[in-house]
Amino acid sequence: MDWVQRFFDTAPQWWGPQAVRESDRRRAESIARLAGTGVERVLELGAGSGTTAVVTADLGYSVVAVELSSVRARQASERAGEVAGRDLRIVEGDFYAVELGEQFDCVVYWNGFGVGTDAEQRALLRRVSAEWLRPGGAMIVDVFSPWKWARVAGELDHEKYVVELANSNDYDPVTSRFNDRWWPVGKESEALDQFGRCYTPADLLLLVEGTGLAVERMELDGTELRPDQRYSATHPLxxxxxxxxxxxxxx
Structure with a gap:
């Protein structure tokens, strides 16, 4: 996963400062519903520029947010410092190696689970279970879904950020991994790639076995997904x- 730090130290400078979005608010507000009662302390993995972490702290949670990229960790720290009174700590580090020495009621991983191999995902889940989650605690993860990524494979888009960027996608149906490539228009030699593993709901059940965690619920926009259910090609998933x-x- 050598690409991760390079990608997220550089691409955010192309994208520019990120404002708090409605998706950040929905994620933070979902914690109480999905994790259950009694949640006070939250650990966020892969915090990015801190937009969701700040909103989570605004809701009254005590939040520790871990981010590998020094650029995004600095952005998150600056955002956290803009308003006093939040119980929010930003930690720059690799969550496969960082030592926190404390437990949490809930661990969240938004829009990033699947970076790495299956073995690395299992190692992370085991670490969450053994070190960071209190007994009975919950982990909430966004899981990349394969069907959308497969359909956009081969597409090329142009988007205006701080600079005009080109973005292309590819998908490997054998390993169920996507490749999301970004570069400034006219400078493809500077392209950066990010990769992610997609899991169907059935795949996720198999992945989690033996990690000390169990899948309690899977959902899309609040609607439960059940692996024993048949889904038509018109299903939102x-x-x-x-x-x-x-x-x-x-x-």
Missing amino acids: WDAWEYQAVLRRTA
Whole structure:
């Protein structure tokens, strides 16, 4: 995963400052519904520029947010410092290696689960269960859904940020991994790639086995997804970039 730090140290400078979005608010507000009662302390993995972490702290949670990219960790720290009174701490570090020395009622991982191999995902889930989640605590993750990524494979878009960017996507149906490539228009030699593993709901159930966590619920826009259910080609999951899963500590 050598690409991760390089990508997220550089691409955010192309994209420019990120404002708090409605999706940040929806994510933060979903914690109480998905994780259950008694949640006070929240750990956010892959915090980006801190937009969701700040909103989560605004809701009254005590939040620790871990971010690998020094550029985005600095942005998150600056955002956290703009308004006093929040119980929010930004930690720059690799969440596969960082030592926090504390437990949380809920661990969240928004829009990033699937970076790395299956073995690395399992190692992370085991670490969440063994070190960071209190007994009975919940982990909430956004899970990349394969069907949308497969359909956009081969497409090329241009988008205006701080600079005009080109964006292309590819998808490997054998490994169920996507490749999301960005570069300033006219400078493809500077292109940066990010990669992610997609999991169907059935795949996720298999991945989580033996990690000390169990899948409690999977949903898309609040509607439950059940692996034993048959889904037609018109189901919203076919057009979704990701869905949400709640994993509960079992030991």
